[in-house]
Amino acid sequence: MPHWLQLMLDSLPTLLWAALIFTVPLTLLSFAFGLAAGLVTALIRLFGPKPLVAVARFYVWIFRGTPLLVQLFLIFYGLPSVGILLDAFPAALIGFTLNIGAYTSEIIRAAIGSVPKGQWEAAYSIGMSWSQAMRRTILPQAGRVAVPPLSNTFISLVKDTSLAAAITVPEMFQAAQRIVATTYEPLILYVEAAALYLALSSVLSALQTRLEARLNRYGGFLEARS
Amino acid sequence: MIGLTNIEKRFGDNLVLKGVTVAIEEGSVTALVGPSGGGKSTLLRCINLLEIPTSGTVRIGDETLEFRPGIKVATRDIRRLRLQTGMVFQNFQLFPHRTAIENVMEGLVTVLKWPVERARERAMALLEKVGMAHKADAWPATLSGGQQQRVAIARALAPSPKVLLCDEPTSALDPELAQEVVDVLGQLASEGTTMVMATHDLRLASKIAQEVVFLDAGVVVEKGPASVVFSTPEHQRTKRFIATLKQEAGESQ
Numbered sequence: 001m002p003h004w005l006q007l008m009l010d011s012l013p014t015l016l017w018a019a020l021i022f023t024v025p026l027t028l029l030s031f032a033f034g035l036a037a038g039l040v041t042a043l044i045r046l047f048g049p050k051p052l053v054a055v056a057r058f059y060v061w062i063f064r065g066t067p068l069l070v071q072l073f074l075i076f077y078g079l080p081s082v083g084i085l086l087d088a089f090p091a092a093l094i095g096f097t098l099n100i101g102a103y104t105s106e107i108i109r110a111a112i113g114s115v116p117k118g119q120w121e122a123a124y125s126i127g128m129s130w131s132q133a134m135r136r137t138i139l140p141q142a143g144r145v146a147v148p149p150l151s152n153t154f155i156s157l158v159k160d161t162s163l164a165a166a167i168t169v170p171e172m173f174q175a176a177q178r179i180v181a182t183t184y185e186p187l188i189l190y191v192e193a194a195a196l197y198l199a200l201s202s203v204l205s206a207l208q209t210r211l212e213a214r215l216n217r218y219g220g221f222l223e224a225r226s
Numbered sequence: 227m228i229g230l231t232n233i234e235k236r237f238g239d240n241l242v243l244k245g246v247t248v249a250i251e252e253g254s255v256t257a258l259v260g261p262s263g264g265g266k267s268t269l270l271r272c273i274n275l276l277e278i279p280t281s282g283t284v285r286i287g288d289e290t291l292e293f294r295p296g297i298k299v300a301t302r303d304i305r306r307l308r309l310q311t312g313m314v315f316q317n318f319q320l321f322p323h324r325t326a327i328e329n330v331m332e333g334l335v336t337v338l339k340w341p342v343e344r345a346r347e348r349a350m351a352l353l354e355k356v357g358m359a360h361k362a363d364a365w366p367a368t369l370s371g372g373q374q375q376r377v378a379i380a381r382a383l384a385p386s387p388k389v390l391l392c393d394e395p396t397s398a399l400d401p402e403l404a405q406e407v408v409d410v411l412g413q414l415a416s417e418g419t420t421m422v423m424a425t426h427d428l429r430l431a432s433k434i435a436q437e438v439v440f441l442d443a444g445v446v447v448e449k450g451p452a453s454v455v456f457s458t459p460e461h462q463r464t465k466r467f468i469a470t471l472k473q474e475a476g477e478s479q
Contacts, residue, residue, distance in 0.1 A: 116319075118315060118317060118319040119319060119321070121276055121313075121315070121319065122313075122315065122319035122320075122321065123321075124276060124308065125274060125276065125308070125311070125312065125313035125315075125382070126312070126332060126333035126337060126381065126382070126384070126385065127305060127308055127309040127333055127337040127338075127385060128333075128336060128337055129301075129305060130301075132336055132337065136332065136336055137321055140323045141322065141323055144323075217365075218322055218323050218324075218325075218365040218366075218367060219322075219365055219367035219368060
C-alpha cells in the first residue's frame with residue numbers, strides 16, 4: 001500500500017470521530033437555532049413595531065457585515081475581558097447561530113414577501129386570524145421558496161465550522177492539523193479533510209434535492225424540473 | 227339581511243366610495259356592476275372587511291359594526307363579522323399546497339375546530355354540489371380555471387356563511403369555463419343562497435341576479451330589479467354602460 005493511502009486510512013477514524021462529535025453537532029445545532037433566530041428577525045422586520053425593526057436591522061447589519069472569524073474571536077477571546085467566559089464549543093455555537101440568523105432572516109423575509117397578497121386574503125376570507133394565516137397558508141408556501149437559498153447557507157455552514165478550529169474547538173479540521181503536526185504531511189491530511197467536507201456537503205445536497213421534490217409535489221408556480 | 231349604510235372608503239386622497247347605502251335581502255342575488263374603478267370591488271370587500279371602510283355601518287344578520295375615521299375596530303369584531311361571509315376571488319386563490327378537499331376543509335378544521343372526519347364529510351358533500359367530488363384529492367395546479375373556481379366556491383360555502391361574496395368570479399376564465407361557474411352559481415342562487423357579486427359579465431349578472439346596483443365614481447347611480455335595470459335603465463350613464471356590455475357580449479359569442 002502506498003504511504004499516502006496508509007496515512008489517510010490511519011487518520012480516517014480520528015477525523016471521522018472529530019466530525020461526528022464536533023463538526024456535525026455544531027452544524028446542526030447552529031443551523032437549527034440560527035433558523036429560529038432568522039424567522040423571528042424576519043417576522044420583526046416585516047410586521048414588528050418600529051423600534052424593534054431598527055434593532056433587527058442593526059443585528060443583520062453587524063453580523064452580515066463583519067467576518068465570521070472575527071465574530072468568533074470576539075466571542076471567545078474578547079468577551080472574557082468583560083467577564084463573560086465561554087467554553088470553546090458554546091462560543092462557536094453562539095457565533096455561528098448569530099451569523100446564520102442574520103443571513104437566513106433575509107432569505108425568510110424575501111420568501112414570505114413572495115407569497116401573493118391574495119393568499120392572505122383567501123385565508124382571512126375563511127375566518128383565519130393573522131397567526132393562523134401565517135402558520136397554515138403563508139409559511140408553508142414561503143418554505144418552498146426558501147429551501148434552495150437556505151440549503152446554500154446550510155452547506156456554507158458545514159464548511160465554515162472549520163473556522164472553529166481557530167478558537168480551539170477540536171473539530172475535524174483541527175484534528176487534521178494535529179496529525180499534520182506529528183506527521184509533517186500537510187498535503188495528504190488536508191486533501192483528506194477537504195474530501196470529508198466535500199462528502200458532508202454532498203449528503204446535504206442530496207437531502208436538499210429530496211426535500212425540494214417533496215415540497216414541489218403540488219406543482220404550481222415553481223415547477224421543479226428534473 | 228345585509229345592510230351597508232353610508233359607506234365611505236378613502237385610499238389616501240382618493241375617495242373611492244362616497245357614502246354608499248345598499249340593503250340586501252336574505253336569499254336574494256345582487257349584482258354590483260359598473261365601470262372599472264367605479265368602486266364595485268371595493269364595496270364588495272367592505273362587506274367582509276378585507277377593506278376597512280373609512281366610515282359607515284356594515285350589518286350582516288345580527289352583527290353590526292360601525293366605522294368612524296381614526297377609530298380602530300377590534301380585530302376580534304372584524305373576524306366575527308367576516309365569519310358570516312364567504313368569498314370567491316377573481317383569481318380563485320386556492321391554497322396551492324393543499325388538495326381540493328383540504329382547501330374546502332381548511333376553514334372548518336382550522337377556524338371552526340371541527341373534527342377532521344366531520345369536516346371531510348361536509349367538504350365532500352360541497353364538492354359534490356359543485357361537481358368536483360371526482361377531483362377531491364387533486365392539487366389545485368392540476369385543475370382547470372373553472373374547476374379551481376368551483377372548488378373555491380365550495381371552500382367559501384364550507385363554514386355556512388350568511389352571504390357569498392363573488393369578486394369577478396368569471397373574469398379570469400374563457401367563456402366555456404366561465405359557463406360551468408355560472409351554472410354552479412345559478413344552482414346556488416336557485417337554492418336560496420344569498421349572494422353579492424361584483425361583475426361585468428352580463429351573462430352572469432342577467433342570468434342569476436335579481437337585483438342590480440350600478441356604481442360609478444363611488445356612488446350608486448341606479449339600483450333596482452335586474453330585469454328593469456338591464457332592459458330599461460333610467461339614467462343615461464347606466465344606458466351607455468349596459469349598451470357597451472351587450473355589445474361586448476355579442477362580440478364574444
